[in-house]
Amino acid sequence: MDPKSIPSNAPEHCPGTESEAAGKSDACSGCANQDVCASGATKLPDPSIPLITSRMTTVKRKILVLSGKGGVGKSTFTAQLAWAFAADEDVQTGIMDVDICGPSIPTILGIASEQVHASSSGWSPVYVQDNLGVMSVGFMLPSSRDAVMWRGPKKNGLISQFLKDVDWGDLDYLLVDTPPGTSDEHLTVVQYLKEAGIDGAVLITTPQEVALQDVRREIDFCRKVGINIIGLVENMSGFVCPNCKTESQIFKPSTGGGKRLAKETNIEFLGAVPLDPRIGKSADYGVSFLDEYPDSPATQAYLDIIERIKEIVDKS
Template sequence: MESKKGSEKAEAVGCPSETGMVGKAAVCEGCPGRELCMQLGNKDPDQEVIDVRMKVIKHKILILSGKGGVGKSSVAATLTMALAKLSKKVGLVDLDICGPSTPKLMNVEGMSVINSQWGWKPLISPHDSIKVMSVGSLLQHTDSAVVWRGPRKTQIIKRFLKDTLWGKLDFIVFDTPPGTSDEHLTVINVLKNSQPDGAVIVSTPQALSLGTIRKEITFCRKMGIKILGIVENMSGFVCPCCEEQTDLFSSGGAESLASEYGLAFLGRIPIDQRLTECCERGQSIFTQYPDSATGRALLDVANSVIEAVER
């Protein structure tokens, strides 16, 4: 018969640094840092510095999606550009550790993160001087695979917040990976003292996407994260010639879901060949196509977000 101690070892997975069992769990036995953890108890030595960095930033927003392929990263990037166009000082943190796409979207590919005596200097995007931090800018080769376990992901996320010289900003936007995983739990935990404003959930009109959004809503409510609203991405196709919009998929699903759950609907972003072109080239649609319907839609979403956090 397996002993109780052996059973605990089998059940223990990873470092319990974010639970009440720091230094006490079975997995801690034999760990060289156990004594230090016992001395510190549940107090995270990085938390105080993170709080100082984050409390001078007015608004902190998480961009979430229940599944991949809904254009969450492009929405996060273009939302920061739209906020910057509305005269806001903005930062963007890429928390998609295994699939970072922010460097290309923000046109900071090839730039190196400088580690000064005061901390990491964030990359400065040419799009209205948006500050950017991504693990993609820390890799020696852009095609390198990031194969990290949970604890290492936790540490790099903490460094993005603790060691980066963000300064005073109006908004900092966190682009998270799909689903609900280590990255989400970590950023929610480390932001708890600085009171994040909430989450913007990105969906597409299809029923398959909307089904996963329900799980994302449940996750936010369980973790105590306010939902600022839902954005429907890929909502119809905009003709590049006449700007007539055609619904390629179903339409209005995200708005109906927002109404069902009593959430704000922040707006629709259509499929636009020009927006795709800008994302692929690391350009801003507000600079390349300032009068486009898609640009206006993104500004409407940004204004809705501003109203939601200031309400």
């Protein structure tokens, strides 16, 4: 958000004149500008949007990876999806990590110690390999232990910079790893990419009802803002023993799991990925699970799901 959109005499928690909450939030009570803000007279088109739309002309497909709650393996899935796309040397892939307060993508991809560099054409992504680039706030922190304590406007400003200032070059796929829930970051990405177009969203859940409840809200969010839902992935769908390869349930799907939810909400069930402890190990060491453990049932599940995502997106 442009700092000029916050009046100099605004209260400390001013949502900003461009916000939907302008003039309506509790912080606006008693502010001299409340009536003007609430009327909508202060809202002007965001000047960043044409710049973002121009920058995104070189990106063929834009896919959001969403989850209703944290801890369901969303970022890990994003990384595996990117590695699978980039396995084809002719496919250029990028990941934009907009999980501002929990940027785990650099660690999962083994590039946490790297830094972003600027050039005449903008910020340069950090490259895992020649055809896989990444942009994350994690590259900008002095230490991986540093907390990101930002209010909404600052988060929105960074996402705007990622979209308009990063020189992605020609990309076949841009994967956007989002934080859990439906908050500022999600609305900002949708707003800024509205003209450039979003090809769809992949939703990640685990089998238990507490996760499915939050995914229902995510489905509702996508439908309200007009994002096409590519499908639903059920992570941690069972436990695979690395030695005997047998599978057992850790999170029992007491209400039918992701497959039933997909049927109830009329979206495609892309598949289920069993929990293999080596997935976590691969993420800790920043290596591709698909390459390291091709014999795992989880690897085959990932590959089947990823192939289906490519089919759906490439047809759209």
